[in-house]
Amino acid sequence: xxxxxxxxxxxxxxxxxxxxxxxxxxxxxxxxxxxxxxxxxxxxxxxxxxxxxxxxxxxxxxxxxxxxxxxxxxxxxxxxxxxxxxxxxxxxxxxxxxxxxxxxxxxxxxxxxxxxxxxxxxxxxxxxxxxxxxxxxxxxxxxxxxxxxxxxxxxxxxxxxxxxxxxxxxxxxxxxxxxxxxxxxxxxxxxxxxxxxxxxxxxxxxxxxxxxxxxxxxxxxxx
Amino acid sequence: xxxxxxxxxxxxxxxxxxxxxxxxxxxxxxxxxxxxxxxxxxxxxxxxxxxxxxxxxxxxxxxxxxxxxxxxxxxxxxxxxxxxxxxxxxxxxxxxxxxxxxxxxxxxxxxxxxxxxxxxxxxxxxxxxxxxxxxxxxxxxxxxxxxxxxxxxxxxxxxxxxxxxxxxxxxxxxxxxxxxxxxxxxxxxxxxxxxxxxxxxxxxxxxxxxxxxxxxxxxxxxxxxxxxxxxxxxx
Numbered sequence: 019x020x021x022x023x024x025x026x027x028x029x030x031x032x033x034x035x036x037x038x039x040x041x042x043x044x045x046x047x048x049x050x051x052x053x054x055x056x057x058x059x060x061x062x063x064x065x066x067x068x069x070x071x072x073x074x075x076x077x078x079x080x081x082x083x084x085x086x087x088x089x090x091x092x093x094x095x096x097x098x099x100x101x102x103x104x105x106x107x108x109x110x111x112x113x114x115x116x117x118x119x120x121x122x123x124x125x126x127x128x129x130x131x132x133x134x135x136x137x138x139x140x141x142x143x144x145x146x147x148x149x150x151x152x153x154x155x156x157x158x159x160x161x162x163x164x165x166x167x168x169x170x171x172x173x174x175x176x177x178x179x180x181x182x183x184x185x186x187x188x189x190x191x192x193x194x195x196x197x198x199x200x201x202x203x204x205x206x207x208x209x210x211x212x213x214x215x216x217x218x219x220x221x222x223x224x225x226x227x228x229x230x231x232x233x234x235x236x237x238x239x240x241x
Numbered sequence: 242x243x244x245x246x247x248x249x250x251x252x253x254x255x256x257x258x259x260x261x262x263x264x265x266x267x268x269x270x271x272x273x274x275x276x277x278x279x280x281x282x283x284x285x286x287x288x289x290x291x292x293x294x295x296x297x298x299x300x301x302x303x304x305x306x307x308x309x310x311x312x313x314x315x316x317x318x319x320x321x322x323x324x325x326x327x328x329x330x331x332x333x334x335x336x337x338x339x340x341x342x343x344x345x346x347x348x349x350x351x352x353x354x355x356x357x358x359x360x361x362x363x364x365x366x367x368x369x370x371x372x373x374x375x376x377x378x379x380x381x382x383x384x385x386x387x388x389x390x391x392x393x394x395x396x397x398x399x400x401x402x403x404x405x406x407x408x409x410x411x412x413x414x415x416x417x418x419x420x421x422x423x424x425x426x427x428x429x430x431x432x433x434x435x436x437x438x439x440x441x442x443x444x445x446x447x448x449x450x451x452x453x454x455x456x457x458x459x460x461x462x463x464x465x466x467x468x469x470x471x472x473x474x475x476x
Contacts, residue, residue, distance in 0.1 A: 066413075069267075069413045069416050084269055084270055084464040084467065085412040085464075086412045086413055087268065087270050087413060091267075091269075091321070103415070104416060104419045104420060105344075105347035105416050106348055106420050108344075109343070109344030109347050109348065112344055113344060132367075143320065143324070143327070143328050143338075145319055145320045146318065146340055146341075147342075148342065149342075150342040150344075150345075151343060151344030151345065151364045154362075182368045182369075184368070
């Protein structure tokens, strides 16, 4: 039995919650994989901070147009019904509450919904991009993450120790082990891998997992 | 009216030491590479530059920084595939960085162009980037006060331009360019083609010419990404 989801499987699970017709922003890197797993028959419209709605997959190598890129500076293509706009309009879409979902990566998420995903401390060159904007305004702010750090420490914590991206902003967390909502300052467990006992999951989580309702098996296809 | 200028060198000649210069583009898309290179040739020092990024490789903005002409950078994301020029200089204490969330950067520039000295945004509330800034509550939520950004010059890149300074852009190359055109006292636009007045459908104008002071034709402009794949360096 699966003891840990791959990044692709976490992205697949997140994609199942995106409704037909939703406007979605996917963070750079791992969250970009969500676009590949759109359920058949549902259309999501993807937004990129640098001014495109309804972009599609990467072009074939050699077919790149470097004026047609996403926020990760990767070449993309356009779908029918795409639109271009400048940066102020782009972030009006973000802060103005027009996006249905923003899906981001995380260093830490706290039980009160605080997110840390832009800085690991004072060393090196700080860079924030659009992360601090994206956590405000979208109807749902979801996080994709491994349940623990590379050295096994919880990434879901009582309070973030790393610099915050936003205060009380995260609504749902898709991890390598579980699906957890943030409600009223608590982690609420919704789904978990059947192979992971509850006490083990709790031990890998830095704050209490509340269980006010049924916990569904987290089942994801091999990808 | 004729805002067209014959050369990039002539266009950037008024930029003096200590000037604040907005440079359009997001990464390489919409970046006015030829104007930046003309600015390097001209060589004013101690510039404050406003851009989303901090350059990539050794061309464009990275080259401007590498030549030691920039003393302060205001940007949201000073990382790229090859950020070595900025990174080394920053870690050596040779350049000042003001880090601004991307949407706040865009709105500060827009506000500068629109005559709005400050505004409130939810972005950054409760984070390091809001430290020392005024906070206010509206309808039960907390917001951070941010100030406008203006500049002496903007170097921007369009697709079509006409003698009145009306501009169109090419795809996602639009990004910060129309905002910076509004926020600078002197906006210099390089365009792939200058067309006669009337050839751009007024319905298609993205930046009205009132925001633009000079237009220079640069046919087949260089793309930063292509130059970097060729491992180009300027000068």
